[in-house]
Amino acid sequence: MTNSAALSAREATVLGIIETARRRRAKFRDPTITMSHGAGGRATQSLIEGLLAPAFANATLDAMADAGALVTGGVELALSTDAFVVSPLQFPGGSIGSLAVHGTINDLAMVGARPLALTLSMILEEGLGADVLGAEVTAIAEAARGADVSVIAGDTKVVERGRADGMYLTTTGVGLRDPRARLSPASLVPGDRILLSGTIGEHGTAIMLARNAFELNAEISSDSCSLWPAVDALLEGVGPSLRCLRDATRGGVASVLNELARSSGVAMVVREADVPVRDAVAGAAEILGIDPLYMANEGKMVVFVAPEVAAEALAALRAVPGCEQAVEIGEVRREPPGMVLLHTSFGGRRVLDQLVGDPLPRIC
């Protein structure tokens, strides 16, 4: 990685311009909502930073973590909520029901909280088949049982035909902060290693295949699963040396890295050749013209650890079923702050920028 140590004068100028723009808090100026506001990239960021965060200003929301913090009676809780609008409702490896459980559990796990309980809100479209609803209710119940959480409250609303798309779900999770965890984006320091818990892009690709969007004889299943067992193993293995965790959902690994680089004011360098991508996913990504680094995952996370425990953390991760292919993909740097640089497989170097637009709508 010697070629990344120094920047050319031209590179430095370009990066300087991008960096200055990036330091400003994003403004929300769009006249109407577009699909890109839901894609997890730049437009989502402008909506959050420009409209939502100022309106709901409080310390826990400002931290921009995957889950909010609530301390009451000496107990440290984490809360997370997610809406699910995935289309189609069912796909290889999962369905909206299992996804709604895993997605919310994982947001709790990312802040080092053991998932305890879920609530479920359903918006159903008039005319939805009772069998379809029944299958999703079963999927939710099974995923919750598999993750050892209870669904303790719920609500159901029905809207007229054509006012939804089968069903939309919102799950909200409550977790208990694990005392072994000292996770915070603010704790990232140059030298920290960046690990990936496994191969990327499967969820996004499985959804695209399920939509019959393109001809491909690939058997790709969503990676949707609970990440708590992996987080538990990491906390047991390296505990307080774990700096920060993010599941790479909407917008993929690239978006997660950009968000963190930006909020922590550090740089990140990623070695593209070390990022594990299955052949079938790589093939589909090429046909779609989407970099797998921007593709959604529902059971993969980016892990930041102190360099001295990187090997231990990797070993702990690889011992967890589903994380056998965990790898180190890069590290945290000081310069240029707020930016993610990619060392490409072809030996080049480029900025791995935020996602713009929404290449894969309604992926979760």
Next chain:
Amino acid sequence: MTNSAALSAREATVLGIIETARRRRAKFRDPTITMSHGAGGRATQSLIEGLLAPAFANATLDAMADAGALVTGGVELALSTDAFVVSPLQFPGGSIGSLAVHGTINDLAMVGARPLALTLSMILEEGLGADVLGAEVTAIAEAARGADVSVIAGDTKVVERGRADGMYLTTTGVGLRDPRARLSPASLVPGDRILLSGTIGEHGTAIMLARNAFELNAEISSDSCSLWPAVDALLEGVGPSLRCLRDATRGGVASVLNELARSSGVAMVVREADVPVRDAVAGAAEILGIDPLYMANEGKMVVFVAPEVAAEALAALRAVPGCEQAVEIGEVRREPPGMVLLHTSFGGRRVLDQLVGDPLPRIC
């Protein structure tokens, strides 16, 4: 009320038939979802009892309260979630944003939990005006501040034009069980008094007027507000003698009474003439052909108290702004179990049954 003490032979037979049918757990056999499954009446009950409760079987869901219970680290929490799909988004007295805050806070208050924090999930329709979104974000923030709760986590998804109706919201609330509260539907005993915290039917009527559904020169505003101050006053006034609370939302007062009579195995007698209804609401109800007892409220509750503290409870309630018109409307009886009887304003007596169908869809 001497005329209710004895039932005629014919009445006893009719009630016996209804009662037997009602004791059975409702089955969910409909082939598709209809608007009535979201109306809070009999179809909603069949969905909950026939499909959801068996799938998610656990003690807190089985209790069928407005909020689920979660005990962790010695702290007793309540969790509640609600989806909001009200149409139109704005109406006199409120909007989907303020409703989403009050609705969820009130579900916590009904189980005797002081609201602490909320999460917010938004499903936005592509093309929604940024001004409309901005107004609702402001409404949510203001309602939350007014109720002294923080919005500590959120999520936003966007669906294609025609796949929603402007916006749908889901709020989830966390509350702390108040140690003064001993609330439980199971605690209802014959002789308990039934109070109402104020006039009914305003929310449902305001929505219908906002839809221009019928010509009426009435100024009716939704009653949407936080009920926690009223619950706080009741707990302070009569504490453990408070048996049970229910906010009369979808399906109105009649649905709440039926649910509780059924789940507690008691009977209830309500004196129609004592139920406070504003003239404008009564007029609108007559035009619509809907009994105000079935109309939705978003800031009114039914209160069950031990008879010896009914006067104190009423005085405590009436001292709370917005509850000045609180009244006693009836009492809990032993026979016929599971049934609600109405002593009509005309001196008759009839069964006040569960809501069937959905006369006022998308009211919340």
